Amino acid sequence: MPTLQGFQPSLTERDMIRLATCDVKLQMLIAKVAKLTPLMVIWGFRSKAEQTEIVETGVRALPWPKSKHNHMIDGEPCSQAVDLGILPLVWKNEQHWRVLASYVWQESIRAKVGLKWLGHLDDYGHFELT
Numbered sequence: 001m002p003t004l005q006g007f008q009p010s011l012t013e014r015d016m017i018r019l020a021t022c023d024v025k026l027q028m029l030i031a032k033v034a035k036l037t038p039l040m041v042i043w044g045f046r047s048k049a050e051q052t053e054i055v056e057t058g059v060r061a062l063p064w065p066k067s068k069h070n071h072m073i074d075g076e077p078c079s080q081a082v083d084l085g086i087l088p089l090v091w092k093n094e095q096h097w098r099v100l101a102s103y104v105w106q107e108s109i110r111a112k113v114g115l116k117w118l119g120h121l122d123d124y125g126h127f128e129l130t
């Protein structure tokens with residue numbers, strides 16, 4: 001991932017591996033957001049098995065391959081969605097999620113990347129390309 005070098009002080013190797021399964025527009029965007037706030041990448045691409053497992057747990061998620069997390073190009077993961085968490089991760093802290101969304105929006109506007117946040121569906125960490 002040479003395009004991301006030097007960008008991501010708060011991202012761990014695990015975050016980078018997850019981010020690498022996303023569309024390059026999301027990769028560039030999230031790398032920039034990571035300079036503004038400590039964050040983690042919870043999900044990039046989800047395989048059929050991973051998507052099915054999530055759906056079976058009862059979490060609101062579309063079945064494979066309808067989720068934007070399931071997008072592929074030429075058989076390679078190219079997720080159109082990313083799930084993020086602001087650190088330290090406190091799932092019930094709505095304010096944290098709104099702060100995260102504001103950072104992501106700020107950078108998406110700057111980069112002219114069309115992005116949708118699913119906060120209105122209580123999916124606070126989910127951002128997807130439009």
Ligand SMILES: [Zn+2]
Nearest residue numbers: 081082083126
């Ligand atoms: Zn998601």
